Amino acid sequence: MIETLAVSSDIPATAQLHPMPFTRIELAILSIVDGRLAVLLGKRAGAPHKGKWALPGGVLRIDLDRDLEGAAQRIAGERLGVTLPYLRQLQAVGGKSRDSRAPWALSIAYRALLPSDAIDPKAGKRLEAIRWCAVDEAIADSKLAFDHADLIRSAMEATRAEIERLELPFGFLPEAFTLGELQSCCEAILGRRLDKSSFRRRLDERELLEPVAGEMRTGAFRPAQLYRRR
Amino acid sequence: MIETLAVSSDIPATAQLHPMPFTRIELAILSIVDGRLAVLLGKRAGAPHKGKWALPGGVLRIDLDRDLEGAAQRIAGERLGVTLPYLRQLQAVGGKSRDSRAPWALSIAYRALLPSDAIDPKAGKRLEAIRWCAVDEAIADSKLAFDHADLIRSAMEATRAEIERLELPFGFLPEAFTLGELQSCCEAILGRRLDKSSFRRRLDERELLEPVAGEMRTGAFRPAQLYRRR
DNA sequence: TCTCTTAGTGGCATTACACTACTAACTATA
DNA sequence: TATAGTTAGTAGTGTAATGCCACTAAGAGA
Numbered sequence: 001m002i003e004t005l006a007v008s009s010d011i012p013a014t015a016q017l018h019p020m021p022f023t024r025i026e027l028a029i030l031s032i033v034d035g036r037l038a039v040l041l042g043k044r045a046g047a048p049h050k051g052k053w054a055l056p057g058g059v060l061r062i063d064l065d066r067d068l069e070g071a072a073q074r075i076a077g078e079r080l081g082v083t084l085p086y087l088r089q090l091q092a093v094g095g096k097s098r099d100s101r102a103p104w105a106l107s108i109a110y111r112a113l114l115p116s117d118a119i120d121p122k123a124g125k126r127l128e129a130i131r132w133c134a135v136d137e138a139i140a141d142s143k144l145a146f147d148h149a150d151l152i153r154s155a156m157e158a159t160r161a162e163i164e165r166l167e168l169p170f171g172f173l174p175e176a177f178t179l180g181e182l183q184s185c186c187e188a189i190l191g192r193r194l195d196k197s198s199f200r201r202r203l204d205e206r207e208l209l210e211p212v213a214g215e216m217r218t219g220a221f222r223p224a225q226l227y228r229r230r
Numbered sequence: 231m232i233e234t235l236a237v238s239s240d241i242p243a244t245a246q247l248h249p250m251p252f253t254r255i256e257l258a259i260l261s262i263v264d265g266r267l268a269v270l271l272g273k274r275a276g277a278p279h280k281g282k283w284a285l286p287g288g289v290l291r292i293d294l295d296r297d298l299e300g301a302a303q304r305i306a307g308e309r310l311g312v313t314l315p316y317l318r319q320l321q322a323v324g325g326k327s328r329d330s331r332a333p334w335a336l337s338i339a340y341r342a343l344l345p346s347d348a349i350d351p352k353a354g355k356r357l358e359a360i361r362w363c364a365v366d367e368a369i370a371d372s373k374l375a376f377d378h379a380d381l382i383r384s385a386m387e388a389t390r391a392e393i394e395r396l397e398l399p400f401g402f403l404p405e406a407f408t409l410g411e412l413q414s415c416c417e418a419i420l421g422r423r424l425d426k427s428s429f430r431r432r433l434d435e436r437e438l439l440e441p442v443a444g445e446m447r448t449g450a451f452r453p454a455q456l457y458r459r460r
Numbered sequence: 461t462c463t464c465t466t467a468g469t470g471g472c473a474t475t476a477c478a479c480t481a482c483t484a485a486c487t488a489t490a
Numbered sequence: 491t492a493t494a495g496t497t498a499g500t501a502g503t504g505t506a507a508t509g510c511c512a513c514t515a516a517g518a519g520a
Contacts (some may be wrong), residue, residue, distance in 0.1 A: 005402060013369070018291055018292070018293070019293075020251060020292070021253055021292055023250050023251055059248055060251060060336075061248055062248070062249055062250070062333060066325060067325030067326070068322060068323070068325065070325075089322065092297045093298070094321065095296060095298065095300075104291060106253065106290075
């Protein structure tokens, strides 16, 4: 039926028979705030879950979006005024009565890494307010809207696994950074301390970074060599 | 072209304003055939891609399916007459002009592990034929329908990564099995030989298995201890 | 000049694992 | 009955990765 009829110009009867799910994109945007891994939340301005905190997101628009990643970028631009580097699809969740706006709701969750100052705290269209929330607290918070606590947990786990594999969180870092800054980032993501010596040796063997010749970060103490992505 | 609206008896205007994508589930069902990792393909009986081989799949039915995994199980039951253990969501793919039946098509891909004899080769409703195809060949085959070669690659990579982490492929094995059988499975998935001694030591340290006391697999050569999942 | 703090390096111990070699137990066949 | 062939199972050694600890270096500030 669906398999057998279909020409692009004709409308196959069966495809019209079945209503399709209310389809959204949700964004788990992570950052480091006060040395802890944090996620961007928006306070919902309307029903459902009015007044609760939730991941920013929006409806998939088949007239505007070329593909799923394009939809995620459009929504990030419209709602938050940013484009998202290091975007990665997390998972799809869907089911009956996930969202009272429709009988069946499907969400595709994306994750991005951003420095926290890349978001204007006054942005957030269609949201009363936005804020950064430590992921530990967000996951434990039973008052988050929808099933967003699960999505945040999934974002955190995926990001931790990347760091364990030494896929570095360049999204959190400026173009040039010190090894100390990089290590602090990784520690914030993993939620545990790392050994400086082992960490550097591992980076070294994999040849992931190159020093920016002559450039040092100078500050209160001994200056540190700056590195960039290789 | 189809424009499927999200519908509901009492919904806010926003949910109804936008047409929703044509949403399907695709199944990457893996097995070991002749010592090689293989994927189940169906020959398409109708347009689009009529006569080409594709992953089995079906349309998400919001009237029938409670959630995404339920949809995957319903489709596996209807099309292949099986229920799928060790089901895992792979990824969502979507975009304009993925499928000529609709202006915007979204597919959620699932992966399952099954012994090859769990599928009746005469099954395959709405498909001309079904067959097992070695994943290497399927990935290299530019004539597969839609973007299914990408989905198969993704299924293979996800499964290999699981084996590397010693998440064992119990879906391919009977209740009780020998260490030799388990090792052969893993070798077929990884596409390389493993060292017997190391493999056993790693299993041992992680305490993943327990011997079935007194039970041995007897055959042409020295009998082997049977193990089960712990 | 001394202390404090961060940057950066070196060495030893432990662990995980690859590689090799070996013994054990069964069948089949001469 | 002896022997070859095949799979099951164990043991030991070397090496690579890395955890852990200790050390030196370079700046600021008291």
